[in-house]
Amino acid sequence: MIMAIAILVFAAACAPDEAPIDDGSDSDSTEENGDSNGDSDSDSEGEASGDGEISGELEIQYFVGGYGDSWWKEVISDFEAEYPDVEVVEHAGASINEEMRSRWVSGNPPDVVYIDGAGSSETQMVEDGQLMNLTDWAGEIELEDGSPILDSFIAEPSDFDGELYSLPLVFDAWGTWYDMALFDEGGYEVPSDFESFMSTMGDIQEGEGIEPFVTTGQHPYYFSRGMLYPAFAAYGGNELLADIIQGADGAWETDEAVEIMQGVEDMVEAGYVDSGLGALNHTQSQMNFLLHENAFIPVGFWLPNEMEGDTPEDFEYGFIPSPMNPEGEPMAIVPDLRPLAIAEEADNPEAAKAFVEFVFTREYAQLFSEHTGAIMNIEGVDLSENPNVPEYLIEANEMINDPEQVQIYYKPHPMSADLETPLSDSLVSLLLGNITAEEFIEEAEEAAEEYRDEEE
Numbered sequence: 036m037i038m039a040i041a042i043l044v045f046a047a048a049c050a051p052d053e054a055p056i057d058d059g060s061d062s063d064s065t066e067e068n069g070d071s072n073g074d075s076d077s078d079s080e081g082e083a084s085g086d087g088e089i090s091g092e093l094e095i096q097y098f099v100g101g102y103g104d105s106w107w108k109e110v111i112s113d114f115e116a117e118y119p120d121v122e123v124v125e126h127a128g129a130s131i132n133e134e135m136r137s138r139w140v141s142g143n144p145p146d147v148v149y150i151d152g153a154g155s156s157e158t159q160m161v162e163d164g165q166l167m168n169l170t171d172w173a174g175e176i177e178l179e180d181g182s183p184i185l186d187s188f189i190a191e192p193s194d195f196d197g198e199l200y201s202l203p204l205v206f207d208a209w210g211t212w213y214d215m216a217l218f219d220e221g222g223y224e225v226p227s228d229f230e231s232f233m234s235t236m237g238d239i240q241e242g243e244g245i246e247p248f249v250t251t252g253q254h255p256y257y258f259s260r261g262m263l264y265p266a267f268a269a270y271g272g273n274e275l276l277a278d279i280i281q282g283a284d285g286a287w288e289t290d291e292a293v294e295i296m297q298g299v300e301d302m303v304e305a306g307y308v309d310s311g312l313g314a315l316n317h318t319q320s321q322m323n324f325l326l327h328e329n330a331f332i333p334v335g336f337w338l339p340n341e342m343e344g345d346t347p348e349d350f351e352y353g354f355i356p357s358p359m360n361p362e363g364e365p366m367a368i369v370p371d372l373r374p375l376a377i378a379e380e381a382d383n384p385e386a387a388k389a390f391v392e393f394v395f396t397r398e399y400a401q402l403f404s405e406h407t408g409a410i411m412n413i414e415g416v417d418l419s420e421n422p423n424v425p426e427y428l429i430e431a432n433e434m435i436n437d438p439e440q441v442q443i444y445y446k447p448h449p450m451s452a453d454l455e456t457p458l459s460d461s462l463v464s465l466l467l468g469n470i471t472a473e474e475f476i477e478e479a480e481e482a483a484e485e486y487r488d489e490e491e
Contacts, residue, residue, distance in 0.1 A: 090120035093386040094145035096135055097127050098152035101337025102205070106399075106406035114393050121386050130154075139165055144378040146387040149204065151373040153254055156452035157193060157201055160376070162490075166200040167377040172388065173199055178413070179396050189414050190370045193448035201374035202391060205403075206412040207335040208368050209261035210431070211358065215351040217243075217327060226358040227366065227440070229266075229298055236307040239330045246306060249329035250466070251320040252313035255459035258466065259450075260371060261333025266295045266359035268444035269367035276369065280450045282483035287476045295359065299465060300472040313467055318342075325350060333357055335371060336409040339427060354431040356441050365442040372412060404428070453489060457482035 097107055104127055111123050126135055126145055132154035138144055144165065150157045160166050173192075176184040185192075189206050192199050218225060221242050226232035236247040250258045267276045270291035278286035286292060302308050309329055312320065317334075321342050324332040332338075339352050346352075356366035375394065377387045400411035405423040410416075418424045434440055450458075461478040464470045470478070 088120070089118050089386050089389045091383050091386060092122050092124055093147070093383050093390060094124045094126060095147045095149075095390065096131060096145040097125070097149035098131055098155065099127050099129055100152050101335070101341030102407040102409060103340065106403050109402065109406075110394055110399055114390055117393065118386070118389060121389075123390075139378075142380050144380055146378055146381040146383050147390055148376050148378060149373065150201065150376060151205070156449060156455070157374055157376070158195075158449050159452040161195050161200050162451060162453075165379055167379045167381065167384070168198055168200060169202065169377065170197075170199045173202060176392050176395070179398075184395055187414055189410070189412050190372055190445065193372070193374065195448060201376035202395065203372035203412045204375045204394070205373035206410045207337070207371045207373060208356075208431075209264070209333060209335050209371055210354050210356050210368070211261070212324070212332050212334055212338055213330055213353045213355070214327070215353040216349055217330065218353065223330075225353070225355060227355075228358055228360050228362045228364065230362045232358040233301070233305070233307070236302070236331070237305070240305075240307060243327070243330065245328060245330065246309045247330045248302065248307050249309040249315070249320050249323055249332050250312055251315050251317040252463050252466065253316040255462045255466075256455060257317060257320075257333055258462060259455070259459065260369075261335075262357050262359055263295065263299075264369045264446065265357045265367040265444075266298075267292065268369055269360035269364060269442070270295060273444050273446075276444060277447050280446050280448070282451075282454050282486040284483070284487070285480070287479040287483065293472070293476065296465070296472040296475055298359070303466060303468045308466055310467070313463055336428065336431070337407065339425065340408045352427045354427060355434070365438065365440055368441055368443050369446055370443070451486065454482060454486040457485070 095111070097104070099107075107125075107127065111125065115121060115123055124145075128134070129152070132152055135145065136154070139160075150160070157166075173185060174183070178184060178187055184202070188203060190203060192201060192203050213225070217223070221239070223238055223242070224231060224235050226235045239245065239247040250261070263279075264276060267279050271278075271289065275286065275289065275291055277283075279292070287296075309315075309320075309323070315323070318341070320329075320332060321334065321338060322345060323329055325342060325346055336354075339346065356368045358366060360366050375391055377384060377391065381387050395413065397413055397416050400413045400416040401418065401421060403409070403411040404416075404418050405421065408425045408428055410428070419429070458479055461470070461475050461482070465472065465475045
């Protein structure tokens, strides 16, 4: 029953005290694209819970990364069986966000989009008016047992000035991974705070002759979301985390943020950070980690699934919330949600709504964990008796939900790409030792100011 307990605790903890932002764009697309789904009537084949017949071509865009595509294939096949008058056209792959960019810009997007992977940003899409406002319609969606979908999420959807533009499909948690077998053999301590993290990296550097920490310099948000977000939360709570994400004036200059970034500089100066990370993409950094060229890497729950074919037989995945917290304080987890949305200019909005509603069931949540080794964002899903769920996921969730070890925090929404991109450039410079923490903070404040000016 370990997993069942973990899921229930997540549900109990998901009443975030986040304030909505002021820069979300309004949309009346639920009226422009047809009536929102009304009475639930899933017994009639070929009809959604709206008034119209569900038919025609339905285009779905989804990123294929660490979670693979087998779950998507099964769900789409089931959907086509349920709605035989619908032809699903899949746009999928590791680079699909870039491949489809011109269609979004030209106003000819696919109907449904799963927002994940490099080149995607829910906040940017909302700011650009590309996503349908789902606020009213989502309030009427029910799960198979009749419970409202909005009351059944582990973590709440992103909030844009009180409006909802997506439904959070995947509940992920960034953290720091290590090889339990290596740590047992070398007698290394599993860190529980930043002080012990630095101490363990020093021991590993001496004992293994390696640079202990690696991340991808090609995708710096791995470090931001995997290491810095938990640090901001641990030191300054949801308030500091929200201020950083929303580009609030002076957020980077707070005592807490300064201490955190000085800690990053200390990691670099001690030689604990891989000096070649600037050239590494995410899979290369993960491969180096598996080959013990490094000992720690910040990634989400998808890591073992993504690297399954390359994982050495004697490698034992260990996961901890990133140990960036002060000594004596619980480690911090900031859930990372991967949402499903409908395009504002969808050609087939009724079929799109039918698909989104079709996906959110506890049956498909079970299948998602089997296919991906991660968690779908639906509470009340008991995975403890499912032999196809990996043990590391159960163990990680048991630790995450121990309040003596871990505190869960929430961000209001993802950071806009307009802010995250310049911050990422400066972050790589800091991790490579080309600038100091003080210089990074100056550049971060300048980037935040430019972002605020653009949003006014």
